[in-house]
Every structure is written in C-alpha cells, then in structure tokens.
Amino acid sequence: MLNVVWCVIRRDLKLALRRRSDVLTTLFFFIVVVTLFPLGVGPEPELLRTMAPGVLWVSALLASMLALGRLFAPDFADGTLEQMLLSAEPLLLIGCGKVLAHWLVSGLPLVLLAPLLGVQFGLPASSVWVLCLTLLIGTPVLSLLGAIGAALTLGVRGGGVLVALLVLPLYIPVLIFGAGAVGADVSGMGTSAHFLLLGSMLAGAVALAPWATASALRVAME
Template identity: 55%
Template sequence: MSVSQGVMVVLRRDLHLAFRNRGDLINPLIFFMLVATLFPLGVGPDPDTLLVMGGGVIWVSALLANLLAMDSLFRSDFEDGSLEQLMLGPQPLWMIAMAKVISHWLVTGLPLTLLSPVLAIMFGLPVTALPAIVATLLLGTPLLSLIGAIGAGLTVGLRKGGILLSLLTLPLYIPVLIIGTGGIDAAVSEMVWSGHLMWQGVLLVLGVTFAPLAISASLRVSISG
C-alpha cells in the first residue's frame, strides 16, 4: 500500500466512523445553535445590539463547537490501540495526522460553516455580509482544527484532558477569532474585508505547513511518555 492510499484509508475510516456515530456528528451542530441562540436571550432583542455582536457570536459559537469535538480526535484510536499501529505503519505520521484533521473538519467545521448564514439572518446581519461570514469560517475553521489537533495530541493520554486541551488551545485561537470577526464587522459596515481574508489565508498556509509536524511530535511525546 502506497503512502497516499494509506492516508485515504485513514480518511475514509474516520468519515465512516463519524457517520456511524450520529451523536458525535450532530452534537457540535446542536451546541453551535444553542450557544448562538442564548446570546440574544442574555443581552436582549435590540436589533442594533444584535447587529453589532452578531459576527462575534457566530465565531465564538463555532470556536466552542469545534473545541467540543476536538477531544475525541485521537482518543478512540488511543484507547483501542490503533493509534500505536498507525504510528508503527509505513505511512508518515504527519500525513496520518493530516488525514484525521481533514476528516474532523469535514464533519465539524464544514457543517458549521454551511449553517452560519442561518444564524446571521437570525441576528439581523445584512445579506451583503453573508459571503464574508461563509468565507471567513471556510478559511478559519480548518485552522481551528489544525491548532486544536496539536492540543489533542498532547492530551490524548490523559483521562481528563478536555480542560487542559481548552487551556492549551484557546490562547492560540485568539488571532483566528480576531481576524474572522474583524472581516465580518468590516462587511457589515460595508468596508473592504478582503484584507482579513488574505491574513486568514496566510495563517492557513502556515498551519497546513507546520501543524502536521507539530501534531505528529505531540502524539509521539504522549505515546512514548
């Protein structure tokens, strides 16, 4: 089996497991909707307030929903021993990690991105801002998955690693959150938001280049430790 075939096998396997466990697939979406809908109940239904905070609420909700699903990225493979088998296989570990990140984004980040226009309409954001919302999430959620996978690799051997995972990854999420919400706010104000998108693209390229190596190193540290 070639390297590319091995990676595709891991990707198909993870997608198959995700669609077989429908609860793990639906829970982040339900959490995304619940968090976003609770904000108007807390701050009030004033349209001007919701318009100002809508972009930030959507991004924070997507970030927390992504983090909710991140703890299980490597844990099931670690518990049944398949993670060690993948590490001993002929395929480079960083490519295996990249395949698992892609599968995580396909079942978590992409559905959140597709669902975001519904929340945008609920917050009264203008239709002209919808492309900015979808574009920033389309570039930002893969970066959230890449960053979160590093923390998931470091905490995979811990029984209660969810809290530590949050502490490790939330500070790294802040630049992505700021740029994403800035692009939406610029679009709502009818300003040019392509600059925010370009910065997200730069961060995504850096993440795709270096994050798989960091993920594989974190897994080796956790397993060997």
Template identity: 55%
Template sequence: MAGSETQLTSGDGRSVSRREPGGGLAVALWATLRRDLLLLMRRRSEVLNPLVFFALVITLFPIGISPDPQLLATIAPGLLWVAALLAALLSLDSLFRGDYDDGSLEQLLLTPQPLPMLALAKVTVHWLLTGLPLALMAPVLGIMLSLPAGSYLVLAFSLALGTASLSLIGAIGAALTVGLSRGGVLLSLLVLPLYIPVLIFGAGAVQAAIVGDGAAAHLAILGALLALSLMLAPWAIAASLRISING
C-alpha cells in the same frame, strides 16, 4: 492502484517477473480518510453535538440580551465566531481518543507512511464534519441576529478558512492530551491562546463586510494563517502523538 513489476532470476538462470501489490502514501491517506469518515458517521452524536451547541448558543443569546435588531447586528460577528470556536473545541477531545483506546493509534505510529500526512488526513475529516458544517450553518443563524445580507458570504468563507486553522491547531493539543484520562480542560487551556489571532481576523472580516470597508485584507490573513498551519501543524501533531504514546 496498479502494482509494480519486479524481475527476478530463478535458480536455473531463467528470468521471472513478479508483480508486487500496489500501495503507497495515496492509498494510506485514502484508507485513513475513509475509515475515519465511516467511524464518525456511526457515532453521529459526536458530529451533531457541536452543531447543536452552536445553534443553541445563537438561539438563546437574543433572549438573554435583547431582541433589538440594531444591537444584535452589532454583536453578531463576534458572537457567531466565538460560538463557532467553542463548538469546534467541543469535538477536539475525541479526535484521537477512540484510536488511542482501541490501540489503533499505536499501529498508526508503526506504519511506514509519514505520520504527519496521516495526521493531516484525520484532521481533514474533523474539519469536513465539524468546521465546514459550522461555516454553512452560520449564515442561517446570522438571520436570527439581524446580520446584514451582504455579509453572509464573507461570514461563511471566513469560518471555512478559520475553522480549518482551528482544527489544525486544536489537533496539536488533542495529540498532547490523548493519554490523559481527563484532558478536556487542559486541552482548552493549551489551544485557546493560539485561537485568538484566528478569532480576531475572522470576526474582523465579518465586521468589515458589514460597514463596507472590504474584507479582503482580513480574509488574506486568515488564508496566511491556514497556510502556516498546514505547513507546521502536521509535524507538531506527529511529534505530540509520539510523546503521548512513547513518553
């Protein structure tokens, strides 16, 4: 980004121009996104664990319940959504933990850039490497549950919308518990009640697509929940981080 030019007056009255280094919010957001992506790609287990957990749950469920295709198709929407929700929850505890342990989270609070926007950048990385892969993987696993072919697109789209909301809401709990040595259980207790509306309308969208009622209403509500989360969650995350760090 190009810098800005400032006119200064020297001691002998001459005008001197000085070019200041470029920067700003866009640079800070890009640096945060790039840094978190690089760190998570080096810690690939944190990225793969939720996906492996999701696949294992869906794979083992037909073995433990019944291989009957009709039964599996009936429970598939709720099962896929619950498994995706728990898989997303599995990776939340590490969202701010690494930055807290190495001290970079305190530096993040001291930057002149707005903390809510920087927190939103970190949540975006979490969704890109957790929520989006879950949404793309779900139709493949839906084949194992005899899910009708016409519902695959709705399943992926509803999970893409829903997991974005889950990441934003879950980041509030992760920020509140980042200073606790064993905050995983408390994190689950804090965010699971807030996940229920997303779960209801997400599974409802897939069920509506199966029976042919149309999933537009459910998807619209998921979009509204995401919009509300985008407006409120970054500010709540920033406040929670300040509480956790400063007491």
C-alpha cells in the same frame, strides 16, 4: 501518499456515521448557543447586527474545541493509534487525514449552518457571505491547531480542560480576524486585510501543524 490520506479520511467518516450522537452534539451546541443570544439581549436590530460577528465566531470556536476530544482519543483507547504508529505509512500523512476528516465532520457543518443562523441577527446578505468565507478559511486553522493540543494531551487525566488551555491562546488571532472581517463588512469597511491575514494563518498552519502533531503523537505514545 494521497491514497493513505483518503483511506484515513474514509475510515474516520465511517466511524463518525456510527457515532452520530457525538457529531450532533457539536452541531446542537453551536445552534443553541447562537440562538440563545438574541433571546437574552432583546430584539433590537442594531444591537443584534453589531453582536453577530463575535457571537457566531465565538460559538464556532467553542464548538470546534468541543469536538477535539474525539480526534485521537478513541483510537488511542482501543489501540488503533499504536498500530498506525507502527505501520509503514508516514504518521504525518495519517495525522493529515485525521485532521481533514475531523474538519469535514465538525468544521464544515458549522460553515453550512452559519448563513441560517446569521439571518436571525439581521446580517445583510454580503455580510453573511463574508461570515461563511471567514469560517471556511478559519475552521481548518482551528482543526489544525487543535490537533496539536489534542496530541499533546493524549492519555493525560483531565485532558479536555488541558487541551482547552493549550489551544485557546492559538485560537484568539483566528477569532479576532474572522469576527473582524464580518464586523468590517457590516460597518461598510474593507475586508481584504482580514482575509489576507486569515489566509496566511491557514498557510502557516497547513505547513507546520501536521509536523508538530506527528511529533506530539510520537511523544504521547512513548
């Protein structure tokens, strides 16, 4: 079972290296959006520190949503997804491998870039670490939930807009508690409740999202 997941991850990572422009588009979007906010609102340290959690998390959410288009669509267009569906390997494992590869390409770089971008908002070191931890927990949830929307809109005209409408309500709780944890740390309050809620969301998404994604893929391919 792990061998199937690893083979899918390795394949998708190789394809991502061949399509570097798609990967860099997501990263540049995240960097540009976060960088423009301090230029637009002014250099006041307190204002930037207050805005930082929301700005960084909203930018990460939008960047993750931007990357959903290449989760299943390229394989659907060239017929690879249909062959995967007909293979003897469980579609559940194939979907898990693709979602994990998607997170490694689009989610993990956001986590690694967050400390550098958080510094320009004047966040203290403890808040920067909280930001990284919330993104490390929250971005896999975004990928798992986004995979459901990407599978449901596969092959639909205007699917990019439709998938945004489908997954955005599911993303809002992750955004609230992710940004809330950083804001609580900046304010000197406890963050344990936010982390527990983010962890429960991740556990629920890991348990349920792969099944929903596999079912949606079967429906889309019929």
